Amino acid sequence: MFDNLSEKLESAFQGLKGDGKLTEINIAQSVKEIRRALVAADVNYKIAKEFTDKIKDQALGTKNVLSAVKPGEVMVKIVMDEMVELMGGQSVGINTSGKPGIILISGLQGSGKTTFSGKLANYLKTKKKKSPLLVACDVYRPAAINQLTVISEQIKVPIFKDEENKDPVQIAQNAILHAQTHGFDVVIVDTAGRLAVDEHMMREIENIKAGIEPSETLFVVDAMTGQDAVNTAKAFNERINYDGVVLTKMDGDTRGGAALSVKYTVGKPIKFVSTGETMETIDVFHPERMAQRILGMGDIVSFVEKAQEQFDEKEAARIEKKIKKNKFDFNDFLGQLNQIKKMGDLKSLINMIPGMSKMTKNLDIDDKAFSKVESIIQSMTPQERSNPELLNMSRKRRIANGCGHNIHEINMFVKQFDQMKKMMHKMSKGKGMQGMMGGMKK
């Protein structure tokens, strides 16, 4: 996600790589590059300046101490440490205490509040074993209530709405009473989008907050927001003193400077990031991982976590056995593909692997990347799927007709499959499952 920024920082550091040590000249050069990259990444101009000034001081201070280490690496470490600090050190969870816990969602129009409300409800339900209630308090935008209703049906979380009532404070209060009497332990209050400069609407959200006393107030920010992110974040904070920030639309290629600026300006932690349109695409925000990502170091921790979530131990053990016996077949392959697909958007997954973001920059990787392979396998008979060696010319021709790809493509795929199988068999003697992931990338 932060590809562009990491690239620019990389090129800034490249100037340092050749040099023997950090000097005032090469520090000044790379610092300038870093600042430019940050501003182009929508980091607030003032913040970028302060940030790079800090880095410059630190770099000048460290040059003698660490003369043994490569200057580029020293710079990376300094930037990295500062970045983590800037984004808020440790990750912070949300407060759902209270009977019920009350979460108020606020933000600009189109920042993604309603979708996020749904994701949060789904997250609390599936990961935290809560029983949430969604509350529709956007009484202005056409069909906003319907939107939340559809989402509530999707994730099977009940919704509280009152289409006759135009007073969001009342709706929210009634919802809380309803939650208390019907056994819900968290209510999530979705509100209308509003501009920070709209006095009337800002007073409304103030009143909602005062009327329901939420345990957690969240401010939703579009990750693509420009220089204005700082002003908006500040204005909302002054009015409703929110507890945390949510970054949405992080699956785009935005450089996401907003993430850096917001925490710096208002001193409130970023608690969640939202990375897609399906209800599962919500992540807890980890500042240190994000900093790694920004610096192009990949985010291997998130990747492994995602893999573990979808990981079926029994299935893995079974497959490992098959690989060891060199009996890995098309069914297993299909199963593995499905597991990877469950982990989320492929490109964002691959970008989590250190060093991969550069390689995949111009590559079209998307969720349908596997569809060709799947269509080929699905055109095989059950027998063929469990016995890859059965495939002869006439069978391949039939498969080609079935899946709509030509015979060369079938041949190519079968060949690749064989190679992969051999490779996995070889690797299974050493590394086990870990090596598998590498083989799957085709």
Place this chain on the structure above:
Amino acid sequence: MSFFKKMFGKKDEETIKAEKAELDKGLERSKTGFFDKISKAVAGKATVDVEVLDELENVLITSDVGLETTVKIIDRIEARVARDKYINTNELNEILRDEIVQLLAENNNTQEIEDFRPPVDSKPYVMMVVGVNGVGKTTTIGKLAYQFKEMGLKVALGAGDTFRAAAVDQLEIWANRVGCEFFSKGMYTDPAAVAYEAVQYGINNDCDVVIVDTAGRLHTKKNLMMELTKIKNSMNKKMPGTPHDVMLVLDATTGQNAIEQAKQFTAATEVTCLALTKLDGTAKGGVAIGISDQFKIPIKYIGIGEGMTQLQVFNKREFVDSFFKKIEGS
């Protein structure tokens, strides 16, 4: 369509005045922000020196004008300062306006529209609306439909966002509000089929304008971008030459990513015009300047509020004038 052109030959004086007043009002906040900053930048300075230029650069960047365009503007002012030797800071605003207007005039995208009249002599005139999530596509369509309707045109809206929860309902509410035709196949239907049939519907029902909504999508999602191409092609199949316009809606609060969005959407659907939304509350009218400079695609409409009437035709000169009006008045 020529019939309508005769009927609505020129905007009368009063409408023009009213529109200008509203634009001024809508941009009041952006203006204040912009000018406060500039006056702070030059406070206590008699002449334009390096420091003033630095501050000016800061002001332009924080107004989301964008790095590239800012550098261009600063270079021009620097050149002018070098030429005219002594420039008073009082003149700075005047010069800045001059340079910005000139910079924008040099661009290829000068074909500006005067009013909301459909630019193409076709019945129906077909427009497809695209953009990332949450920029205000549906709202802009509603406002635009209202404008067409006001001109006495028969308008149909096609509900091509069949993906986002309740998107179809949202458009239908707008259609009812405006009082225009509405075509939908319901949620989770093939948007290309909706687009095709919406054009068909427009032809069958003697509509003057058909506007087709699409689901918001991030420009990085290859498949979804390909879907847009397909939607566009399906319209062209129904009625060659359509859609006459593909309008990309951009959110004025978006930062530098807007440029990437425009690039990617153009690659997928040959965007012909832009609409810039949420210009009222951003304190960042500057993004319109950056976009006008960086793109060959003209900004056609700007959204300056949530009301049905708060959509305007974009005029560079007027916009920059409006941006700088405060100075003239004072």
